Amino acid sequence: MNLKKSILTNLYEEIIERVSVGIHAVDHEGKTIIYNKKMREMEAMDEEDVLYKDVRDVFQFQENQSSTLLQSLEQGEEIVNVKQTYFNNRGVEITTINNTFPLKIHGKICAAVEIATDVTKMEKLVRRNLRQTKTDFTFEHIIGASDELKEVIALAKRATRTNSNVLIIGETGTGKELFAQSIHTESDRANGPFISQNCAALPDSLIEGILFGTTKGAFTGAIDSPGLFEQAQGGTLLLDELNSLNIALQAKLLRVLQERKVRRIGGTKEIPIDVRVIATINEDPIDAVANNHLRKDLYYRLAVVTLFIPPLRERNGDIPVLVEEFIKKYNQLFNLDVQGVSSEVLKFFESHSWPGNVRELEHVIEASLNLLNHEQIIEFHHLPYQYRKNETKQKFTSESIEFKNNAKTTLLDQLASFEKQYIEQSLKKHNNHITKTAQALGISRQSLQYRMKRLNIKV
Template sequence: MAIVDIILKVDHELRLKEIIYMGESKKWFSDKTLYRAIGEKLDYIIGTSITSDGGIIEIENKFFKYQWIEEKNGGTLYLSRDGVLLDLYEQTIKQVAEGIQIFDKNGYFIYGNPASEKLEQYKNEDFKGKHVLELYDLREEYSTILTVLRTQNPVASRCDRFKVKNGKTLTTINSGYPLKIKDRIYGAVVFESDLSVLKQIKKRTFNLENYVESNQSPSDDSLYTFDDIVHTSKGMKDIIYFGKKVSLTDSSVLVVGATGTGKELIAQSIHSFSPRRHKPFIDVNCGAVPYNLFESMFFGTEKGAFTGSVTKKGFFEMADGGTIFLDEINSISMEMQAKLLRVLQEKRFQRIGGTKYIQCDVRIIAASNEDFFQLMEEQKVRQDFYYRISTIKINIPPLQERREDIPILAEYFLKNLCNQYNRREIIIAPQALTALLEYSWPGNVRELQHVIEYGFNRASEETEILEFQHLPDYIQSSKSYTHKTAQLPKEFVSEVTDTNPKNFQEQMELYERRIIIDSLILYKGNITQSAKTLGMSRQSLQYRMKKLGISNM
């Protein structure tokens, strides 16, 4: 066991009663992360059951190797990050195509990776503790390992010819390096390759070059990815950054947001970015699952369980190795929450009418458009169920809180419609864009998409500009927009509504003036915010204002 970082003491009911931090381990966690868990069951805190032979657990995205010591009045859990690192290092070495051998400073064998075992046809347990001269029939001056240990200097790409234990002669290309800690040598490592290994490395390189040169996507899944999220706001950038970090874990995720904010888009993106991306993604609208069919749909059925039943997989079995997305999870009854909770805790279930347990490896992503704390107060959601599904919580802000995303989203939806129906490119008029920016968007991104689709269908096929009059009536009559327009100075209203330019250049300048003036009006003369919305620097906007004769309001 490596050095202990954290000690968790539990009582006879396996409830956490004391935490002891060693060294600087307390700095690894946010304030009170573990202290909030005092009094909680140990298996709930670490998300798994403890076994006497040890294992690996995760706390706040940090992995620890543990050792369990049972005591008279409870027990103690010793956690070590170094133990996990050693396991990870060993797993890494096992994936290397070249043979790797490690010897101590006296030339005795310590470890060989699978590639070395295959190359020289030996087993680690047969070599361990034996000297290099016992293992190979070679002259001392031609041994890479002995040369490195004797000189304490690296040896690069040297050709060695020697006999292995079974009498076979091998010719290898070796590179050896001394293993030093604080300038003191503790051993040496040698990397060995023969012709077959070199061919294997060459093949990998060739395949990599083909992949890099290919324009084809490595995955043809139809699920959304983080690259599909159209945005420019900092809020969405932060969510995507956090979502990518979360994707690499198996922690349960709860996505919370109002209707139409894109909860399923985030859920699919997390799955698509995760190591489970090549496994199933099963999305379930919990609000549409009938109460009397809930268990059979989630857990499956065995033939004969009830009249007309057949052997059929449920959602958990279908999603094994992948992800289940539980949309509208707040609509699940308390009774069904208890049954789901048991599966999430034990990671196994029985089909309806079945007698054997089926193990499941499933990552849960849930979504809700309601406040869970209020639902818990109203006793519509179990506390233990909420804490199990919300290990990580992602809040998606409504569209009205990220208005800078409105122009880019509107343009994206309009461009897609033009491509879908083979129409010429259409741009959005400044007055229409101002109306979109001023509207409150209770239906969020989904409502914006429908509004753009309405305007697209209302405009004629020859239309090149989506105008204010093409928008739905309720957008045109929006109190916030009409009130805002009523307060504009006359000179700005005339600039916005003038539609009689004399030639192309004047038309382009007028159009540019209208966009800039609308943005300045919207942000009350704030040049920095206007430039950000228009996608340009503050200096570029000031230059264009001066060129077009627009004074700062």
């Protein structure tokens, strides 16, 4: 029996040491008895700095705050999902999200355990983003001469005359924030703050307080802190990738947009706000609503002005202009004198599907310039390997359709073979996106799905 308990003890110790969350436990006096590897890494401290020492002698806490471990120990209550900022013995700031609970034996509290997730870097990133409210872009920075892009720019410029909410829809890399900043810069709110927050970059436990603000005492470690709506007063708030925001938080956001008032977490006071909200999503709003990524009522509230930014593959005419602009940009950065791209490279660019859109094209130009020696023209062999290895270069022409060369093959067989190849290549061109492929083929989504089933085409 003792041997079995010894094995289990060793097993528990090994598990605690190897888990990917910080674990810190104190005894009834507040002295550390468990301090695992992940916690040591998060707090940049050695075991001997903390183990068997009083927490109050090792760590420093912000004014009017104390250790959640000690609070749980003293109050005998579980503390769930609380953000805490404190300092190690060298004064280095640490921010964690904690779940803390007391341990009782025979009804008496004998210890407390804290399970912590490190969000230090994320917290600093948020603060830096909030300081960087200056807009750098106007409509003149949006590069392209295609009719599709010109139409979106014209609509965006009309949106500068009002304070209506704006929803910008576009794939990753199409330049949604560029449009948002341009609308702000040329609106009556240009002298007010422009604050941007990526909703996908933060966990729910952080984003709620950041959006709406917090009131001192609302939860352990909470301080009086204005949220993004208050900080954007008189200006514009950009909520990037809104479809990544938790549905419950979307309901709170809807209430703020409807009432034009915000209430901090834990607060009772309604604070009037004068903020224009611009939101972006990277998927079709109909799909986002259907997949429960976006509340329908929030969609209608935001989509007073809706901008659909076309992907790069749907405006090939902009590619030469973009290529020229990116070469010019990196010529200056790298002190080069590259004059352009070869006809082969340009032809490849115009046939490529560009899943990463303009951002991907810029990356390819930058990467290619890094491979040049003294050449002044980007050739195909200068492109990054992942583009060169595809010998077909993602061509989509009628020459790629193969016909069965068999006298016994009927017309219906030939047509079926042609139809299957044509649909398969169109699907490949549009990254197996059913709706976009159907639109390109000029048929309904249901019709395309029927044909795929009949021709045994799988994606």
